[in-house]
Amino acid sequence: MARNITSRETDYSQWYLDVIKAAELADYAPVRGCMVVRPNGYALWENIQQQFDRRFKETGHVNAYFPLLIPNSFLEKEAKHVEGFAPECAVVTHAGGEELEEPLVVRPTSETVIGHMYSKWVQSWRDLPILINQWCNVMRWEKRPRLFLRTSEFLWQEGHTAHATSEEAMEETLKMLEVYRETMVDELALPVIPGEKSEGERFPGADNTYTCETMMSDKKALQAGTSHFLGQNFAKAFDIKFQSMAGTLEHAWTTSWGVSTRLIGAIIMTHSDNDGLILPPRVAPVQTVILPISPDEATLQEKLLPDAREMAATLCKVLGMQRAQVDTQFHMRPGDRFFFHLQRGVPLRLELGERERAEGVVRYVRRDTGERGDIARDAVVEKIPMLLEEIQKELLRRATEFRVANTVSVSSMDEFKDVLENCGGFLKAYFAGSREDEKTIKDATGATVRCFPLGDETRGTCFYTGKKDARLAIFAKAY
Secondary structure, X not given: OHHHOOOOOOOHHHHHHHHHHHOOOEEEOOOOOOEEEOHHHHHHHHHHHHHHHHHHHHOOOEEOOOOOEEEHHHHHOOHHHHHHHHHHOEEEEEEOOEEEEEEEEEOOOOHHHHHHHHHHHXXXXXXXXXXXXXXXXXXXXXXXXXXXXEOOEEEEEEEEEEEOOHHHHHHHHHHHHHHHHHHHHHOOOOOOEEEEOOHHHOOOOOOEEEEEEEEOOOOOEEEEEEEEEEEOHHHXXXXXXXXXXXXXXXXXXXXXXXXXXXXXXXXXXXXXXXXXXXXXXOOOOOOEEEEEOOOOHHHHHHHHHHHHHHHHHHHHHHHOOOOEEEOOOOOOOHXXXXXXXXXXXXXXXXXXXXXXXXXXXXXXXXXXXXXXXXEEHHHHHHHHHHHHHHHHHHHHHHHHHHHHHOEEEOOOHHHHHHHHHHOOOEEEEEEOOOHHHHHHHHHHHOOEEEEEEOOOOOEEOOOOOOOOOEEEEEEEOEO
């Protein structure tokens, strides 16, 4: 069964697609650029969603839902916004057998329609802050689609908040960036770097964009999530005004922030190997699978299967509903059953045969390292959660070490090109160039400014312009 996955070394892009297919995460839809998220992939997305949603609510946000269709005139109200998204928009011109008076845009993002609604809801400083999130789909017509990473339609969340002061809005922007960072590191085992985007990479219509950047196993960067300080740009465009405590009429300060099903692609390309998918236990749809194994049908049905089901029921109470399952694919050879779950990324496999039953143990096999050993049956409830936590930490450790090992500091354009061509990875360099300089560097090398890392206040000489007092930046080729 391993033959259906191309090795990373042979063809990384095909390996990625093969892993998705073998793990039954997604498939191509009839419309070019769109995907069908299969049950295994959607269960993974639900677990990711729950981890973020819990934190959103803990920080005071509530969920709502806004329309899929947006009047075209809304996008035109904010100049930079329409310029940034117009090439990606899908537009509805006919409905009900008639041509519409005004075209409707299938939402690429919802700042405009939400800004319109906030202008109706906000009258006084007492109405602020508004802290709303929505889970939905969006559409951006993608010219070079790739499952999960870039599809014309994808699932995501988008938070939209309105505040009385600039300081409150900036605090919100950075707070949500930290929520992203914490969730990605702790739950998805993605060692992201939080930072500020450059002018050339900023969200259209934002004053500042902040990002979580992470390195894939081919050393390319992936933008895992972004948080935007929108200033008063959208508030002025959509007339979001309020009476302040002093009695003056003021424009609100707004933010937006989002993560998407792209995170599934990040998990695949950070953790998986040539055998298939590897998943962090905290978001894996199935954390532990138990395989009863015996050539004797009576022993299998009358002894091993009941024992396995009892063990799974006990573990489910500890791990959560449906997080421990019993494999009953008895029509398959044991080796094929093992590999079925290996390719789907199940973190821990438990094997229960006649020997194990007689000795009062169960054999475990870790997906991340292949390590195997025996656990006493009466210690399963204690040991399995410990093993899963070890796997979670090991995946984060490996990914962090890989990123560190493939991050190089450079101080000149010649060195920049040499390292990028011969090594790849993240390039750390002081940079004080313009938007035009960013474009020139990208055209020449394919690399972009991924971010200016937060918390690094050092200054140096710009590797490209020679200007002093430049900020430390991370460059990389990216998805």
